Amino acid sequence: MADIRGKFTFPGGTHPPENKHFSENSSIEVVPVPKQVAVLLSQHLGAVCVPTVAKKDTVTAGQVIGKSDAFVSAPIHSPVNGTVKDITLEPHPVIGRTMAVIIETAEEGNAPKQPVNTRFDKNFDPNDYTVEQICRAVKDAGIVGMGGAGFPTRVKIEPNPAMPKEVLVINACECEPFITCDYRVMLEWTWQMLAGIRLAAKAAECEKIRIGIEDNKPEAINVITDAIQERSDIGDIQVVPVKTKYPQGGERQLIKSVLGKTVPTGSIPPTIGICVLNVATCAAIAEAVMTGNPLTHRVVTVAGCAIAKPGNYYVPIGMRVENLIAHCGGLTETAAKVVMGGPMMGFAIADLSTPLTKTSGALTFLTKAAVTRAKYEKQETPCIRCGRCLSVCPEHLNPTKIAHAVKHFRMDIAQNYYLSACIECGCCSYVCPANIEITGYIKTGKILKAREKKRLG
Template identity: 40%
Template sequence: MYVESKKGKTRELWSFHGGLHLPDHKEVSLHSPLQSVTLPKRLVVPLQQHIGVTAQACVKPGERVLKGQLIADSAAPVTAPLHAPTSGSVIEIVEHAIPHPSGLSGHCIVIEPDGEDSWVELPPPISDYRQESADTLRQRIRESGIVGMGGATFPSAIKLNPGKPIKTLIINGAECEPYITCDDRLMRDQAAKVMDGARILQHLLQSEVCLIAIEDNKPEAILAMFDELRQEENIEVVRIPTVYPSGGEKQLIHILTGQEVPTSGLPAQIGTICHNVATTAAIADAVLQGRPLVSRLVTVTGEGIKNPGNYEVPIGMLASDLIEQAGGYQNNPQQLILGGPMMGFDLSTDRVPITKGSNCILCPTAEEAPRPEPAQACIRCGRCADVCPAHLLPQQMYWHSRAKDLEKVQDYNLFDCIECGCCSHVCPSHIPLVHYFRYAKAESWALEQERRESEHAKQRHDFRIARLERLEAERKARLRKKKENLKAKPAAKKPPTKDDKESKQAAIQAAMKRAAEKKAKQSQTPKNTENLTAAQQAQIEAVDERRKTATKVRENHSEPPA
């Protein structure tokens, strides 16, 4: 298949296995322009908004912060810093509900905006980025806290250091899931920013070509991106067919290049890197303006929302506040979904904050998204395998996941599953296949972590045993050497020579001479003994008497025996 790209240029496209043609429902949120929100009373910024080590707060309750100020970071290699989404005061750092399928809470920094929205002093813009090294640009991207904003939330600076030559840079503007339109709106309204980000990434990676892929159900976005192209650039805007999930990283790479990413491998292994358009725009802000990632575009949609649309939302704004600014609820929505209807997950409460990876709040009604029917027995129809874009066997994976045979399910390439939901969507028995696969993945990761911890503990135990054995061997060696020294015969004493006798006699004579001199000094008449009083004379006589007595005692003890 060939399609027109750039300005009259044609490019060959490939198709991936399976996929679905779904009603997109995108017009619901595209009828109104991009809107800004009013700052709420509180912003709740989770410390874990990325894949990797959780950031640690570097502010304290009561501290005033400015917009863009660093509020959390970590020295770990895989992490991403966080910045204040507006100016205000840090109220507390507490456990708060976060957007996660588990419904659990996490540590969050709570900020009370002051309404001024004052920026901190930002780092200088890197206008002439082509003169800067890749390390400098990566450091700026890392310090700006940019992660994959298509949902993966992997730190972008690490992804931009592949360690291998990159031939093809792909900017993912497919946005294939129904209802979600924030990337479409971004490309329509901020095409220049997206294109600047693509140029920065192409320079950083030194890629031969940059392909901006957009599904053909977004004609306005395609035209807007076409208008930003320069004739001399090796950047192409490629219109691709609308098939779900064409926005999946591996599927999009195959569509554009015909190459397959290896099982459990990375796109960099085949010379390709893929970034979302929102991530690309955030990189442009970081490099050209010095602005960290403090807000993002979010689609608020569904028949349960009064005024659906796309909003620029500060990180940390609660979904409840965002929905309120979108007119609030209507028509009694039966679900609150973070993300799209295929890959999103239900939220148990709307009191969860918007994070860097939150692209959509979906509130469908019962008529719009009926509850799934009760699961029935698998009839082995094979429809799940027909639509699987990863070319897996969901039926077999389901059986082994259900039996908790984790080793067997991994033999069927469990971790190649992108959890797109195509298999669950077409299953006539209404089996929630993706739920089983997510369970199997979680259990496999837990077992692997347990195995690693067990191996680490075993290594520590073996090291301790080896150390104790070495110390015991050294102790026994010292005892053995000591015994050997004790058993050795002492050397025979030499008989005294004539010189030895003369030396001893000379020492004795010298000692006697010193004693005589000392005695003579003691017998000398003391000075200043004239004109003494009777009391003084009595004291002197007493001292002389004690001295004579002591001398006699010494002489008696020094006499040789008879």
């Protein structure tokens, strides 16, 4: 049995209540095909896709329905057989409203897609595939970082002589409260995930693989360690138990914890020879390479007190939140807040017709009582200069100075305090005794800064 005490960590951070009990023991459940899906054309970083289908077209599951020729982009596929009803604006969980392909599901021949984890076992050999085959499959499947960032995975893993990579770090922390989708993937799709990890390491030419898992997931640590030990010939791959602390799953924080290295401010991990991938992304890589299946489904955690049947659900990307709520038995009491993601970094959504995207790992349903208890519903009072926000900031920023500058539209001062280095983890807001929504100010500051740049550019 592996030593599961997480000895490794990063400076700063906090430890909010974990609340994993709602769904951590719920096996992944396949949901029935909804009558309609709305597949957003913007669900990754980089160029927005242009639709490749038109109204009234018949589409099949897995067919490309949107793409872009830009280097940083990823195609989008239909998760069902059906007919394009419209191409129109739909609510987006992060950026307001954006174009989507609305597909009415065909009544016949639409059995729910099943996970492919049973097709993988310990005998999987990444050497059956060339680097070119792996990169092509990942590109064609439209795989993006499923942990939330949504960066096209092909760009991350393909060989780049200008920026060679040595270490592949797997982000298996899932440090946000409530979320358990990656945990269930680790337990139930272990061999598939490991296959994806080894394929990604081969494509990225990484000799070393480190899987960072928080020590509140001992079962996952043991299952993956045992699986690795079953194969003595799979190279330098190790599980690294890390301390349970938020935001341990932040890319920069995980690298610090696992490798003791610092990614320079304003830079990205490949500049220091590191590639970071999330657990679900690795499972998607394995599926794409072995079966050719595009990324049309994902596991979503449904959790919180205000939903009848919390759990981990395998859903088509493009399913509307309201349809998933109905499948989960509906709301148990008036939900005061529905959050796409977890309570620290997620986005509250006002419209339940919002579709799920490739990066939607969770829906958190908070009751009125939970929201009333939450800091952000309380009255903001003046800063008492306690310094707590500084001590928890994992990026060593001065959050109160940045927030104050943004409040007074002094973007020059905010930038001097490294506004753009903030990873929006929410730790500063979480600990502030004056209930100042510091992260909110910082996010607003980034938007104002981007607008300013656009105006001047």
